[in-house]
Amino acid sequence: MTADRGRNRRTAALLISGGVLLALFLVSLTLGRYPVPLWDVVRILWHRFWALFGLSTPVVWTDAMEIAVISVRLPRVVMACLVGCSLSAAGATFQGVFRNPMASPDILGASSGAAFGAALAILLGCSARFVTIFAFLGAILTVALVFLISARAPGLRVVNLILAGIMVGSLFSAGTSYLKLVADPANQLPAITYWLLGSLSGTRLASILPAAIPMALGLVPLLLLRWRLNLLSLGDSEARALGVNTDLLRAVLILCATLVTAASISVSGVIGWVGLVIPHLSRKLVGSDNRALLPCSMLTGAAFLLLVDDVSRNLLATEIPIGILTAVIGAPFFIYLLLRKEKTL
Amino acid sequence: MSLFVRDLCFAYKNTPVLDHIGFSAESGELLAILGPNGVGKTTLFRCILGEQKRYTGAVRIDGTDARTLSAREIAHRVAYIPQTHGMTFRFTVRDTVLMGTSHTLSPFASPGKAQEKIAQEALTRLGIAGLSDRSFDTLSGGEQQLVYVARALAQQARILLMDEPTSSLDYGNQLRVLSAVKGLARDGYTVLLSTHNPQHALWYADRVLALHDGRVAAFGETKAVLSSALLKTLYGTHTELYETPGGPVILPVPDETEEGEKQ
Numbered sequence: 001m002t003a004d005r006g007r008n009r010r011t012a013a014l015l016i017s018g019g020v021l022l023a024l025f026l027v028s029l030t031l032g033r034y035p036v037p038l039w040d041v042v043r044i045l046w047h048r049f050w051a052l053f054g055l056s057t058p059v060v061w062t063d064a065m066e067i068a069v070i071s072v073r074l075p076r077v078v079m080a081c082l083v084g085c086s087l088s089a090a091g092a093t094f095q096g097v098f099r100n101p102m103a104s105p106d107i108l109g110a111s112s113g114a115a116f117g118a119a120l121a122i123l124l125g126c127s128a129r130f131v132t133i134f135a136f137l138g139a140i141l142t143v144a145l146v147f148l149i150s151a152r153a154p155g156l157r158v159v160n161l162i163l164a165g166i167m168v169g170s171l172f173s174a175g176t177s178y179l180k181l182v183a184d185p186a187n188q189l190p191a192i193t194y195w196l197l198g199s200l201s202g203t204r205l206a207s208i209l210p211a212a213i214p215m216a217l218g219l220v221p222l223l224l225l226r227w228r229l230n231l232l233s234l235g236d237s238e239a240r241a242l243g244v245n246t247d248l249l250r251a252v253l254i255l256c257a258t259l260v261t262a263a264s265i266s267v268s269g270v271i272g273w274v275g276l277v278i279p280h281l282s283r284k285l286v287g288s289d290n291r292a293l294l295p296c297s298m299l300t301g302a303a304f305l306l307l308v309d310d311v312s313r314n315l316l317a318t319e320i321p322i323g324i325l326t327a328v329i330g331a332p333f334f335i336y337l338l339l340r341k342e343k344t345l
Numbered sequence: 346m347s348l349f350v351r352d353l354c355f356a357y358k359n360t361p362v363l364d365h366i367g368f369s370a371e372s373g374e375l376l377a378i379l380g381p382n383g384v385g386k387t388t389l390f391r392c393i394l395g396e397q398k399r400y401t402g403a404v405r406i407d408g409t410d411a412r413t414l415s416a417r418e419i420a421h422r423v424a425y426i427p428q429t430h431g432m433t434f435r436f437t438v439r440d441t442v443l444m445g446t447s448h449t450l451s452p453f454a455s456p457g458k459a460q461e462k463i464a465q466e467a468l469t470r471l472g473i474a475g476l477s478d479r480s481f482d483t484l485s486g487g488e489q490q491l492v493y494v495a496r497a498l499a500q501q502a503r504i505l506l507m508d509e510p511t512s513s514l515d516y517g518n519q520l521r522v523l524s525a526v527k528g529l530a531r532d533g534y535t536v537l538l539s540t541h542n543p544q545h546a547l548w549y550a551d552r553v554l555a556l557h558d559g560r561v562a563a564f565g566e567t568k569a570v571l572s573s574a575l576l577k578t579l580y581g582t583h584t585e586l587y588e589t590p591g592g593p594v595i596l597p598v599p600d601e602t603e604e605g606e607k608q
Binding site for chain 1: 391394396416417418419420421423424425427432433434435436437440444445447448452453454455456478500
């Protein structure tokens, strides 16, 4: 039956992206200045897994290998997956909510707000943890402000949201520019600039959980509501006639997507492109139905950002900021997608 | 399921749009709504659907005041069939029809086997089951319109509101869509259909509601109500109705007679 063919294709795409992610995950743990063979990476993870339950397996590798894999590389690899997954899920959600394939996670000014928060914290001489907290709050407050302004304005809610997002976003960008101007050019300015370019180099084991909790709080409702997201993309009047409480659904989706975006940006800095390109790529793979699109975006997003981060930390002796790489890899890839002849699903 | 509208008044910024509108529609009936552009046909639909609640008067759906019903409860009873329009994202026909079942599902649920079956039955009933895996945007206008009708059937509401379903269709598709809708009325649905073509009303409608200047210009059995005088009131043009073996036909009358009278 043809119905099964469509479904099989979607399942296959999800399985393949999951497999690619897993392979990439293991390979990423071997990459670095200290060489650890793939087989040892697998054995170390296997050992650590059973150690969680108090069981032990024989140790046949050096301590340095285990430190490199578990303490140095694993946190960063996990964080790259989490951030890639979150930004792509948020991107797919915003594209559905705004019925606009060009929407990205920072459409409501989240990254401008986060950048302002981070720059402010750096200027005040706060520690890295507070930079993250300031960035998170900056993103959340910006979107809350945008939401309040658009709710008070007459006219179409969706258009108001986008316009308010542009206005508030540019206001905070101006604020960030001013902070850069008054920052100490010897140490603060480079720190701000580096943060704005995005990087995962600061990731520690302890920073995973505080980021993963808000991400999970946002991602779980998004996954549960992903079919309803289809309805919202029909437009308000039609969705309402189908019995959908459009204002409530949109508010919940925006809240969750914002939570996820803020949690990502606050640990990684501003990383563009992922939230825009990955949902597009996934749409080519599994179609527009968010039941398949959202999980597919999350898997391919995690794999993509992991790949980019591998390049970022291994290509040159010094790190290349990830925000630069996503654009360098993302833009040509996007052009390729645009030019490629369309295959109908 | 019956629809009963009494004394419905609605004003947009102090400009009256609907002025004491009253009519009713029963199950098994196709009611055509005629009237010039901007007469408030769409506003009337919005009031019935509960999207617009700032009206006075009453809309009763099977005896229940529509104002007391939530969007979800109205979706149980009334389905809206829009004009064909572009979609931002490419959904398959099956996914589009499945969306009609949303009001029967809890907020976090996705459609399952039971909903798939309902969607499949709706597509089969309209004879378009073969399209289910096609992408909606690759269909012709007539096929798209039928998919929207199928979505309304999957919604399992018994009152169907159609907003100018034939306005962007070619002649063959207009007749195909209308006869499909007529068949649904015969099967017990209550169908309200706004149209710009009075001939369509003559061919398919059991009753006609004619709106002019926000008021009811006529309401009743199609053949009793539709006259050249009514069409003159509604559209300001001269027409003549001719009885033919196949039913009455509206023909335009050239303006020469008018000019002749003036001379």
